[in-house]
Amino acid sequence: MSPATVLPGRARGAGPSAPVARPGRRERRPLWLMLPGLALLGLVVVLPFGLAVWMGFLDLDQYTLRDWLGAPFIGLANFTEALTTSTMPHSLWLSVTFALLTTAVAAPIGLVAALTVNGRVPARGLVRSLYLVPYVIPQFATGSLWQMLLQPDGAVNKVLRAFGLEGSNEWLIGPPAFWALVAVDVWASWAFIYLMALAGLQTISTELYEAADLDGVTWRQKVRYVVLPQLRGPLSLGLILSTLQHFNNFTLPFVLFGSPAPEAVNVLPVNIYQTSFQVFRFGLGSAMSVLALIILAIPAWIYLRSVRLDAKPQEAGA
Amino acid sequence: MHRGRGLFVGVIAVLALLLTGITACGGGPRGGGTQLRVLVAVDPQYPEQQRAWLDRVTQRFKAKSGADLTFETFASAGEEQTKIQTSIVSGDGPDVYHLGSTFTPVAFATKGFQVLSEADWQQIGGRDRFVPESLGMSGPDPAHQIGVPVSTRPYGMVYNTAMFRAAGIGAPPAAWDEFVADAKRLNQPAAGVYGTALDYADGYDPWKFIWMFTLQGGGRLVSDDLKQARLDSPEVGASVGAYFDLLTRHHVADPKSVGWRSAQALAAFVNGKAAMLPMVTPNAVPALEGSAVKGQYAFAPMPLVPPGAASRPAGGLAAGTIVSGDNIAIASYSRQKDLALSYLELITSIDEQLDYSQTLGVLPANAEAARRQAEAHPQLAPLVAAERTAVPTTFTGAWSDVQLGLANVVTQSLPALTNGSYDPDAVRGLLAQANQKVQSSLNRQGR
Numbered sequence: 001m002s003p004a005t006v007l008p009g010r011a012r013g014a015g016p017s018a019p020v021a022r023p024g025r026r027e028r029r030p031l032w033l034m035l036p037g038l039a040l041l042g043l044v045v046v047l048p049f050g051l052a053v054w055m056g057f058l059d060l061d062q063y064t065l066r067d068w069l070g071a072p073f074i075g076l077a078n079f080t081e082a083l084t085t086s087t088m089p090h091s092l093w094l095s096v097t098f099a100l101l102t103t104a105v106a107a108p109i110g111l112v113a114a115l116t117v118n119g120r121v122p123a124r125g126l127v128r129s130l131y132l133v134p135y136v137i138p139q140f141a142t143g144s145l146w147q148m149l150l151q152p153d154g155a156v157n158k159v160l161r162a163f164g165l166e167g168s169n170e171w172l173i174g175p176p177a178f179w180a181l182v183a184v185d186v187w188a189s190w191a192f193i194y195l196m197a198l199a200g201l202q203t204i205s206t207e208l209y210e211a212a213d214l215d216g217v218t219w220r221q222k223v224r225y226v227v228l229p230q231l232r233g234p235l236s237l238g239l240i241l242s243t244l245q246h247f248n249n250f251t252l253p254f255v256l257f258g259s260p261a262p263e264a265v266n267v268l269p270v271n272i273y274q275t276s277f278q279v280f281r282f283g284l285g286s287a288m289s290v291l292a293l294i295i296l297a298i299p300a301w302i303y304l305r306s307v308r309l310d311a312k313p314q315e316a317g318a
Numbered sequence: 319m320h321r322g323r324g325l326f327v328g329v330i331a332v333l334a335l336l337l338t339g340i341t342a343c344g345g346g347p348r349g350g351g352t353q354l355r356v357l358v359a360v361d362p363q364y365p366e367q368q369r370a371w372l373d374r375v376t377q378r379f380k381a382k383s384g385a386d387l388t389f390e391t392f393a394s395a396g397e398e399q400t401k402i403q404t405s406i407v408s409g410d411g412p413d414v415y416h417l418g419s420t421f422t423p424v425a426f427a428t429k430g431f432q433v434l435s436e437a438d439w440q441q442i443g444g445r446d447r448f449v450p451e452s453l454g455m456s457g458p459d460p461a462h463q464i465g466v467p468v469s470t471r472p473y474g475m476v477y478n479t480a481m482f483r484a485a486g487i488g489a490p491p492a493a494w495d496e497f498v499a500d501a502k503r504l505n506q507p508a509a510g511v512y513g514t515a516l517d518y519a520d521g522y523d524p525w526k527f528i529w530m531f532t533l534q535g536g537g538r539l540v541s542d543d544l545k546q547a548r549l550d551s552p553e554v555g556a557s558v559g560a561y562f563d564l565l566t567r568h569h570v571a572d573p574k575s576v577g578w579r580s581a582q583a584l585a586a587f588v589n590g591k592a593a594m595l596p597m598v599t600p601n602a603v604p605a606l607e608g609s610a611v612k613g614q615y616a617f618a619p620m621p622l623v624p625p626g627a628a629s630r631p632a633g634g635l636a637a638g639t640i641v642s643g644d645n646i647a648i649a650s651y652s653r654q655k656d657l658a659l660s661y662l663e664l665i666t667s668i669d670e671q672l673d674y675s676q677t678l679g680v681l682p683a684n685a686e687a688a689r690r691q692a693e694a695h696p697q698l699a700p701l702v703a704a705e706r707t708a709v710p711t712t713f714t715g716a717w718s719d720v721q722l723g724l725a726n727v728v729t730q731s732l733p734a735l736t737n738g739s740y741d742p743d744a745v746r747g748l749l750a751q752a753n754q755k756v757q758s759s760l761n762r763q764g765r
Contacts, residue, residue: 062427062715063763066406066650152574173519173577174733258521260726262733277399279719279755280424 049293056287062280071283078287088288090263091271092295098182098267099246103193103239105186110193111235115223118201128198135191143255146184147172150256172257178264181253185246192245196238200231240303244296268292353386354379354657357401357412359644360391361678363601371677375665383660395421405649406430413652414661417645419455420711420721422465426457427715427763431464431647432655433457441659442466443666452683454641454710465645466662467683469674472705473526473620473639475596476587476606480614481511485593490616493623494531494560497594501570504593513570515592517583518728518735523597524561525724526640531557533709534624536633539720540712540756545764547716547756549723549749555742558727558749560625562740576735587611596620599642600701601679617697619704637709643683681705716759723752 056078058064064071082088117128134142149155150171157167171180204227212222228235250269257265259274272292276285361368372389379387390412392398398421405411406428417425425431439445445453445460452470457463477490485504491497501513517523532539537553540546548554565571572578572586584602587595588609595602598617606615620638623630630636646665648658664670671687674680681702682688692702711717727748734740 059762061759061762062424062718063765065403066429068407152577169574169577169736170733173729174736258519260521260722260729263730273396274722277396278722279759280715 052286053290055283056290058283060281060283060286065280065282068282074283078284079291081284082288082291086275086284086288087266087271088268088291091266091268092292094178094264094266095247095268095292096295098178098185099243102182102185102189102246103243105182106190106242107193107235107239109186109190110195110238111197111231113190113194114197114201115227118198131194132191134188135195137188139188139249139251140255142184142188143252146180146187147256150180150184173262175264177257177262181256181265181267184256185249185252188252189242189245192242193235193238196234196241197231200234201227203234204230236303236306240299243299247296352384353388354414354654354661355388355390355412356414356416356661357390357392357398358416359398360393362393363604364678367677371674374673375670378670379661379664382664383657385657385660387661402428402430405651409651411649411651413649413654414658415647415649416468417465417647419465419467419641419643419645420717422455422645422647423458423711423713423717424715425647426462426464426713430650432650432652434463434466434648438655438659439463441656442662447666447685448683449685449688449705451641451705451708451710452643454708455713456645458713464647466647466666468644468646468665468671469678469680470641470643470683470688470705470708471599471601471680472642472701472708473597473599474617474701474704475594475620476598476602476615476617477594478587478590478592478611478614479616480611481593490594490618491621493628494534494621494625495623495627497596497621498564498568498570498625501564501594502568505570507569510572510591512572512586512592514564514594514596515578515583515586516564516571516575516596517578517580518565518576518732520579520583521725522721523580523583524728525721526597527561528554528557528724528727529640529711530620530637531560531624533635533637534622534630535627536631536635538712539724540714540716540760544712544714545760547720547753547760549720549753549756550746554749555746556626557624558731558745559740559742561728562731562735562745563625565735566739573736573738576732587615600681600698603679603698617700619700619707622707635709636707639704639708641708641710643680714760715763716756719752719756719759723749723755727752 055068057073057075058068058071059074059077060068060071113131117124117131121127137145151157152169152171156171157169160167168174168176170176208226208230209222212226217225248269249267250273253261253265253267253270254273257270259270259278260266261270268288272285272288275281275288358372376387376389379385390401392401395418398417401411402415402425415425415431434442448467449470452467453463456465456467475490481504482488482490482500485500487500487503491500497514504513505511529539532554535553535557537551537557538548539554540548565573565575572591575583575586578586580597583592583595584598584605586592588605588611590610597620606612622636622638624634646662648655652658665674666684668684668687668690671682671684672690675682675687675691681698682691688702688705692699712720727745730748731740731745734744
């Protein structure tokens with residue numbers, strides 16, 4: 001680390017009484033180089049987000065769209081409506097449950113799949129490619145495909161009945177629709193966890209396995225004490241990203257169930273779409289989006305704290 | 319502190335420059351008087367034929383006006399609305415929009431489209447050139463019209479003539495009770511053949527049944543003064559019940575129709591599994607002509623007497639079909655109004671209307687072209703006749719709430735229908751919820 005990048009008073013090993021190294025004029029970091037990046041950040045992230053927040057305070061709909069900045073300011077009314085009289089709380093509950101459940105089911109599948117192709121196995125490249133097939137199919141196509149399979153006389157019911165199970169005529173229209181959505185989303189997305197886990201597995205040194213072998217550990221002990229601790233970082237990242245992706249999934253429920261959706265699958269993204277683009281309550285839709293963002297930010301922040309991705313370099317390295 | 323402030327000022331300056339650049343790009347001169355931008359829906363049924371038609375129109379427009387025509391397309395209603403919204407907000411985008419008739423009231427509510435004057439209508443060729451009913455969704459009244467009809471898609475029913483003959487039924491039903499009686503005579507559940515095909519899971523057809531039954535029975539979905547939502551009225555509740563009764567009480571439709579959308583209902587008809595199929599448009603002709611029922615089908619207008627009645631009650635309307643089709647509207651920000659009117663004159667002329675209709679499987683909005691079309695294709699005559707009795711849906715910006723609300727009532731009732739019944743109280747509850755949302759929108763419109 002060059003002297004120019006050492007933070008004043010934070011150098012590793014510097015005691016409380018160590019003299020503070022104040023950089024001279026020439027040693028100052030050229031922060032102005034960040035201007036283009038900051039400007040882009042402002043334009044791409046801060047400005048749209050600020051507008052979305054502002055729209056949440058407006059009675060913005062089809063009647064006021066043309067002069068949207070002049071739409072009536074109604075304070076927190078949209079936020080209050082979103083949380084009380086609208087269907088948002090129900091949709092939020094559905095989305096949270098759906099996201100957690102889908103991730104919980106997809107994670108072990110992805111992990112086991114990664115373990116099966118981590119070592120030297122026959123046709124490893126082919127199997128790895130096949131594992132990725134559901135993940136690379138566009139969600140629109142996945143939704144269309146499963147919509148056919150889940151029809152009352154579709155393949156899903158036929159297979160279930162072949163195994164002596166009852167099946168259902170309501171996979172796409174009634175309460176079982178929720179479980180259909182979970183199953184299809186797990187099918188389409190488990191490979192993401194698989195990818196993250198496999199990437200993590202590739203970074204584990206063979207010496208660790210050899211040392212474990214010398215110690216005479218079983219395969220299960222090897223997974224428990226060698227593999228999983230080493231996968232903590234990539235797997236945590238995979239789990240949080242997967243949860244967020246499931247929470248935000250709009251295409252799959254929209255294609256599978258259409259709009260209006262059955263109550264059991266009226267997840268938050270579909271609800272916000274309906275509110276904003278089918279009945280044109282842009283203000284209410286924005287308020288719902290902002291609330292959803294705040295709710296999503298909580299687990300994201302917990303994750304960042306837990307893996308210390310937000311820590312300053314010297315803290316992370318401490 | 320100084321450096322922090324400098325950084326802040328720098329960021330603001332760069333942002334301002336970027337925004338200025340963007341604004342300059344968006345606010346520059348548009349078209350230069352020689353180009354007209356038109357937004358049109360991609361036709362999923364005839365994509366190649368549509369592309370060829372777009373090319374033909376572009377050439378004819380060039381010959382007529384000397385200007386270039388640039389078509390922009392959208393593939394879904396969501397894409398269309400996004401385009402309209404961004405264009406209205408930014409004041410930049412296509413000059414001319416092809417709009418679905420039921421979306422026209424919402425477009426009108428945005429104030430983003432030009433109201434046509436008498437002189438404008440004369441430049442297009444006059445209102446007389448159109449089928450009068452097709453103007454029903456052009457605006458709230460003749461003095462405030464934004465939409466010029468370019469095509470119509472009247473709804474009617476199609477029936478299997480061979481099955482009708484075999485059952486000794488001489489003519490299609492004129493009343494809904496007659497429809498049910500005929501359907502029961504045609505029903506052969508053991509053979510997998512039903513009196514009618516229905517599509518309860520479709521996103522669009524169910525609300526049209528409820529609208530039709532309600533208006534025929536003398537009810538309204540929205541009061542005539544556009545101030546009161548009426549979805550919680552007894553007439554609407556009875557209409558929902560009558561629609562569900564076709565399956566749960568009369569058993570004249572395949573129980574699987576609870577999960578069907580329009581394509582599946584059409585498939586049942588063309589495969590000879592249903593004797594009647596209500597709520598079809600001329601778009602169904604290619605599927606019918608390419609199926610086993612070719613030569614054994616005929617169109618008819620929808621029955622015009624409501625369920626449970628021998629004749630229409632006082633206040634009941636002969637509502638067999640909504641005014642359905644496409645309108646063309648000129649964006650309020652467009653500086654190419656003369657070119658746009660020239661385009662409208664061209665595309666609604668007799669020859670262009672016949673070409674458009676034959677290419678895309680719709681009916682002409684031009685009255686003379688519609689007459690010629692009916693003469694050339696007698697099978698479509700009943701649908702042309704149906705257009706003559708078309709009733710416009712309520713011209714209000716709240717119409718999207720009405721549509722979505724009614725569709726939601728049916729969607730949430732599907733599990734009960736699967737079990738062969740429905741709960742009238744649950745239906746009333748769903749209608750009350752929908753009514754609240756429609757009323758809220760009406761209130762906002764009236765502020």
